[in-house]
Amino acid sequence: MGAEITAEGLVMTYGDVRAVDGVSFTVASGEFFGLLGPNGAGKTTTLEMVEGLRRPQSGSVRIDDHIPSKREPELQRRMGVQLQASSFFERLTAREQLDTFGALYGVAAGRTDEMLEQVGLVDKADDRTEDLSGGQKQRLSIACALIHDPDVVFLDEPTAALDPQARRNLWDVLRSINDSGRTVILTTHYMDEAEALCDRVAIMDAGRILELDTPAALVRGLDAPVRISVAPGTLDADEARAMAGSDDVADEESGLTITTRDPARILTELAHRDALDGLSVKGASLEDVFLDLTGREYRA
Amino acid sequence: MVAFKSLAVAMLKGFFRDKMAVFFAVIFPLMFLALFGGLLGGSGGSEIDVEQVGKVSVLDDAPKEVRAYLKESLDIHRTSDEKAAIRKVRTGDADAMITQRGDTLVVRFSQADQVKAATVQGTFQGIVQSANIAVTGQQPKYALEADQVEDDSLSTIQFFTPGLMGWAIASGATFGAATNLVVWRKNGLLRRLRLAPVPTWAVVLARIAVSVAIAAVQAAIFIGVGVGLFGLQLTGSWPMIVPLLAAGTLSFMAIGLLAGAVAKSEEAAVGIANFVVLPMAFLSGSFFPLDGAPGWVTAVSEVLPLKHLNEGMLDTMVRGEGPGAALLPIVILLGFAVVVSAVASRVFRWDD
Incomplete structure (x- = not known):
């Protein structure tokens, strides 16, 4: 075979x-x-x-x-x-x-x-x-x-x-x-x-x-940050910015999103504060790799 | 061999499940046969209805053999009312009225049907003349022997069956090959077959076998309907239509493959095939004889394969020629198939 x-x-x-x-x-x-x-x-x-x-x-x-x-x-x-x-x-x-x-x-x-x-x-x-x-x-x-x-x-x-x-x-x-x-x-x-x-x-x-x-190596090679989101009102934005490992924080109506390269640490902090309501974690995908490689909008 | 067989079976199923294709290959031409056979067949009888008023000695006293001959071409009714008889002629219920006044034979006819008018005059002219000779007591010096060149059973159906059958087979083979090629190229099946362990010749051979098989079915139905319903009579060497049809099918298949190779879509392929087959059918005498056609039409028809197929079939099916009459048409058809196939293979593409 x-x-x-x-x-x-x-x-x-x-x-x-x-x-x-x-x-x-x-x-x-x-x-x-x-x-x-x-x-x-x-x-x-x-x-x-x-x-x-x-x-x-x-x-x-x-x-x-x-x-x-x-x-x-x-x-x-x-x-x-x-x-x-x-x-x-x-x-x-x-x-x-x-x-x-x-x-x-x-x-x-x-x-x-x-x-x-x-x-x-x-x-x-x-x-x-x-x-x-x-x-x-x-x-x-x-x-x-x-x-x-x-x-x-x-x-x-x-x-x-x-x-x-x-x-x-x-x-x-x-x-x-x-x-x-x-x-x-x-x-x-x-x-x-x-x-x-x-x-x-x-x-x-x-x-x-x-x-x-x-696929895993391609995504890893991208060294793309992970985006962690929680429901609105779960966590104060300033508190999130103060967390060690948080690169960027976006406070939007749909929720709070922390961009990080150290997701384990952020997640531990969130769990510690009991702030896991509506949690979602998004890693990079092949799509991110592709966009990173070609530097333009995906045209499929 | 297994590949060839399974491809042929797949193509045959594909054809016979396509109701439109079957309609145009079989039913549609048969409709024309019924139309021509039914419409023209009725008026084809040359018997003449004659109203005889009173005693007509040239008819009544004619020798037995003359009377027997007259019986074949004349249908004589006796009557005593001359006016009524003339009225019948005028309204078309009878073709002629005859009566005798003294030594003069009076014939009244209608010019409405000119062929019959001429026949009536000619027939009675002949009767009067032979009666005159008989009166002189001399043996006639000159004799006329007339016989048609075709088989005795000549009728319209004899001419139309081969022509319409040729047209049906030309359409079937051309359209079948053209659409098959385009559809398979478009849906990628040609490429798919190219990646299968199947030699190209097996695919081509399967298509040839299927086209010939369809032509055989068409011919069987045509001849069956012609003989069964319309009194078609086949002459001696009619089995020669088998090689004729096979050679013809190859020619038309080659035209179809060329159309399919050139056409970008199925619709275009059908259009091209129509553009070729329909004028060809007219110019090849499929719908009406070319006897009265101008010289350039006959000249053009010489390069059309259908013309040679039609001629070959007429010769062997109804004109009573020997099997040798099919040889030249077969050679021409095969030559045509080779040339057109060569052109088609030059423009052939596996994919778009």
């Missing part, structure tokens, strides 16, 4: 636009790897070069010992692909889609039921794909990518355009893909998604990788 992926110096230019401008990374076997960035950052083009849909103008990709753009059947049988659009055969039922994709990979028909079960579409098996909801379509398209039990799975923005419930729902499915030791590469423009799913994340913008690490 799993496969090792190496991308080195990938470049792809469309006219004057360098869509991908020297992207390198490696993905270890069994790793859940994320390409995170706004629309137009070059994530999908990078993914397409790794999958072998596009031959890089310069640079190289290897999946174990294979060059994906050669489209060797031995490698393709080990790859599961979920594309951005819902790429289905017209007017087939969910079951028929899975059977057809299974046949393309030489899989016994029995896998279909197993996959329907895994993505929770058993009761939709005989519905045509045109009648499925957005979330159901995405789950089916993931099932189609997994029908042949691949070692490497590519997911291109699987949760784009889904409502929050459907997204969370899909996350559970996506986590289970990786459980069995598969290598997964996911593109997304949702910060929380990358944080929740990925072992390591490459933050991309304008065709380049800006930072690559585990």
Whole structure:
């Protein structure tokens, strides 16, 4: 199970636009790897070069010992692909889609039921794909990518355009893909998604990788302050400013917010004063890291 | 092989579940067949209704074989009321009134139907002349032998079935290939298949098999309805339409693939296909024979694949030509398919 992926110096230019401008990374076997960035950052083009849909103008990709753009059947049988659009055969039922994709990979028909079960579409098996909801379509398209039990799975923005419930729902499915030791590469423009799913994340913008690490390390590296809030009237603003470790205090109608780099100390002080009414603690997120890196409004 | 089969099955299901596609490929052309077969078929009978007033010796005393011949083309009613008979002719209830005054045969006819008017005059002219010769007691020196070049069972349906069937198959193959290509490119299925361990030829072959299968279904329904409902009579080498249709389907599929490769959307693909197929059907004699068409129309029609498919089918299905008559059209259709496919593959894209 799993496969090792190496991308080195990938470049792809469309006219004057360098869509991908020297992207390198490696993905270890069994790793859940994320390409995170706004629309137009070059994530999908990078993914397409790794999958072998596009031959890089310069640079190289290897999946174990294979060059994906050669489209060797031995490698393709080990790859599961979920594309951005819902790429289905017209007017087939969910079951028929899975059977057809299974046949393309030489899989016994029995896998279909197993996959329907895994993505929770058993009761939709005989519905045509045109009648499925957005979330159901995405789950089916993931099932189609997994029908042949691949070692490497590519997911291109699987949760784009889904409502929050459907997204969370899909996350559970996506986590289970990786459980069995598969290598997964996911593109997304949702910060929380990358944080929740990925072992390591490459933050991309304008065709380049800006930072690559585990989500926790990226946030830590930012050295961003924590914001601690309590309900209005719980604590006097001057008292808060006097606390050791408090960098900044904002007294607003909605409550009092203390900005600090030493949250443990502030929280102890608050507990000591019994001033924990309506407490909320907000640490930095990948979004903060991204904004810090790009220095502008997030455009997704 | 498994990949080819499952792709073909998926495409076939996709087609037969698309009610609009089935309607336009099968029902719509059949409506035209019913229309042409029903409307034109009725007036196709050339029998002439004649009102005979009183005794007409050239008819009544004619030899047996002449009377038998006349019976085939004339439907004679005897009456004694000349005025009523003329009124019948005037209102169109009869085609001609004849009576004999002395040695003169009087024929009254209506010019409303010019074809019948001419037939009536010609027929009775002939009868009078042969009666004159018979009176002289001489054997006629010259004889006329007339026979139509088509099978005896000539009727409108014989001409319209091959033409309309050609049109149906041209539309089916062109639209099917064009929309299939655009839809699969747009929804990413082409890219998805490119990443599956499926050779490109399996995808192309599956599409060919499906197009040919749909054409076979269309032909079976057309011929079935033609024979069953409209008295279509097939001549000897009609099985040659099988290779003809296969070659024709390849040609039209190539046109469809070209349209699908050029078009940016499904609507555009349908538009381009319509723009090509409909004028082609008119210029290829699918809806009416090209016999009276101006020279440039016939010249243009020579480069249209449908014209050659129609000619081949007419020759083998109803004109009673031998199987060899299908060979040249098949070669032309295959050549057309190769050339257009080559162009289509040059403009083909896997994605937008």
